[in-house]
Amino acid sequence: MSRTDTLMAEYPVKVTNLDKVLWPEAGVTKAEYIQYMIQMARIMIPHYTDRLLTVIRFPSGIHDKSFYQKNIPDGAPDWLKTHPVYSDDSHRDIHYLVVDNTATLLWLANQAAMELHPSYAKIHNLDQPTNIAFDLDPTVKEVDIAGFKKAVRVALHLKEALDDLGLPSYPKTSGATGLQIFIPIAPGYTFEDTRLITQFLAHYIVQKAPDICTIERLKKDRGDKVYFDYLQHWKNKTLSGPYTPRAVPSAAVSSPLSWDELREGVTPDLFTIRTMPRRIAEVGDLFAPMSQPGVEIRDILHFIKHHPTGSL
DNA sequence: GTACCAG
DNA sequence: CTGGTACAACGCTCG
DNA sequence: CGAGCG
Ligand SMILES: [Mn+2]
Ligand SMILES: [Mn+2]
Numbered sequence: 001m002s003r004t005d006t007l008m009a010e011y012p013v014k015v016t017n018l019d020k021v022l023w024p025e026a027g028v029t030k031a032e033y034i035q036y037m038i039q040m041a042r043i044m045i046p047h048y049t050d051r052l053l054t055v056i057r058f059p060s061g062i063h064d065k066s067f068y069q070k071n072i073p074d075g076a077p078d079w080l081k082t083h084p085v086y087s088d089d090s091h092r093d094i095h096y097l098v099v100d101n102t103a104t105l106l107w108l109a110n111q112a113a114m115e116l117h118p119s120y121a122k123i124h125n126l127d128q129p130t131n132i133a134f135d136l137d138p139t140v141k142e143v144d145i146a147g148f149k150k151a152v153r154v155a156l157h158l159k160e161a162l163d164d165l166g167l168p169s170y171p172k173t174s175g176a177t178g179l180q181i182f183i184p185i186a187p188g189y190t191f192e193d194t195r196l197i198t199q200f201l202a203h204y205i206v207q208k209a210p211d212i213c214t215i216e217r218l219k220k221d222r223g224d225k226v227y228f229d230y231l232q233h234w235k236n237k238t239l240s241g242p243y244t245p246r247a248v249p250s251a252a253v254s255s256p257l258s259w260d261e262l263r264e265g266v267t268p269d270l271f272t273i274r275t276m277p278r279r280i281a282e283v284g285d286l287f288a289p290m291s292q293p294g295v296e297i298r299d300i301l302h303f304i305k306h307h308p309t310g311s312l
Numbered sequence: 313g314t315a316c317c318a319g
Numbered sequence: 320c321t322g323g324t325a326c327a328a329c330g331c332t333c334g
Numbered sequence: 335c336g337a338g339c340g
Contacts, residue, residue: 016313057327059313068328075314089329111313137340217332217339232340236330 007034009103011079015110022061022112026251028273033245034109039277040243041102043285047242048099050122052083054238055097055113062114062247069113070094080104083123098123114245117238125187126235131290132194132297133239134158134181134201135174135229139222144177145267147226151179152262154213154226157205159259164312165300170287173268175246175254178226180239182287184294191235193301198230200304204312242287245273255279256286 003018018031037044058066072082072095081100084093099105099116108116120129136154138147155171158181162169170182185194205228206213214225232239240246240254248269255271271279 054328057313067326070328073314073327087329094328135340218334219339229340231332234331237340 003031007106009106010101011077011103013077013103013106013110015106020061022058022114023249023251023273024061024063025249026272026274028251030109030112032273033114034106036245036273036277037105037109038102040280041105043280044105044241044243045099045101046291047287048116048118050098050100050124051118052085052096052123052126053099053119054117055108055111056115056117056247057111057113058247059112062249066247070096072097073111077107080107085126114247116241116244118241119236119238120191120233121235127190128187129189129191129194129233130185130187130294132183132185132197133233134198135178135232135239136180137178137227137229139219139224139227140177141224147177147224148179148267149265150212150224151177151226152265154205154209154228155179155181155262156259157209157213158201161201161204161208161312167295167297167300168289170256170289171259171262172242172254172256172287173252173271174240175244175252175268175271176240176248177268179262180254182290184290184292186294186296189297189301191233193297194233195230196301196304197297198233202228202230242285242290243276258283258286 004016007013015034020030022028022030054070056066056068081098082095083098084095087094120131136151138151159169167183172180174180202215206215212225213228214222215228216222242256243253245253250269251273252268253271253276
């Protein structure tokens with residue numbers, strides 16, 4: 001008989017198959033994933049609260065079948081918070097899960113929901129993102145640290161440009177191969193507004209570092225360059241959330257970083273389910289500023305509208 | 313991972 | 320009971 | 335419109 005338990009958080013959560021190995025290379029079991037959620041809940045919850053959650057589940061481990069899940073499944077406990085959003089494509093409401101407590105994170109871990117992807121906007125205003133996110137994707141050929149290093153170089157170019165524009169920026173690993181850079185923004189701006197900024201900077205950085213950065217949408221035209229994926233910041237799209245595990249052999253998680261750490265050459269596999277709780281104890285939540293009031297971008301939008309072909 | 317159905 | 324099976328996303332972009 | 339993409 002497989003090991004089972006009922007955990008008492010805000011609500012009782014039944015957990016099953018506790019000894020199932022979800023990350024075989026790292027030897028991480030479901031019990032350890034649940035323990036990770038218990039330790040990280042206080043830090044993670046603010047980054048997911050009031051946001052639509054998309055998850056990727058791997059019920060039999062990272063090397064077996066996986067699937068995206070947006071709708072809350074049948075048989076889910078009734079205390080889970082959900083939010084309906086109409087889908088034009090499937091002509092029905094999608095009942096998204098909204099994380100608002102530890103019990104929900106424990107339930108997700110038991111579901112083998114191993115990747116958590118929150119929306120950019122909060123449920124009370126789904127047309128207004130609370131952040132701008134830049135998604136930097138190495139063109140993957142194999143497990144390749146060179147790709148990540150290149151993404152770091154692109155990120156440092158981007159950081160310089162954002163500094164010049166007076167915008168604060170916070171980087172994190174995706175946990176897989178790439179990097180993401182976030183800016184907290186004030187309420188009142190649409191995805192059309194933020195697209196103006198991400199598109200402008202994508203073009204600007206490609207022009208500044210054409211040997212390592214591309215915006216080619218077709219993979220075959222990207223070469224070995226870093227894909228500056230400005231299309232990823234949009235309504236109904238998501239990125240891996242802060243501190244979410246990823247389905248990679250190392251059991252790496254998405255880790256907020258300091259710019260100095262990036263300059264010093266950290267790599268994604270340094271930050272895992274095993275190491276992140278200790279890191280939190282040491283450096284705290286480097287993404288805490290994302291929960292603070294965001295910056296106004298009105299002046300920058302005005303600037304870009306009058307300099308459509310991009311220079312600073 | 314879970315609900316459900318046929319055996 | 321038990322074993323087998325079905326099911327668990329979506330929508331933008333540009334050629 | 336649909337292949338491609340994430
Ligand atoms: Mn990415
Ligand atoms: Mn991407």
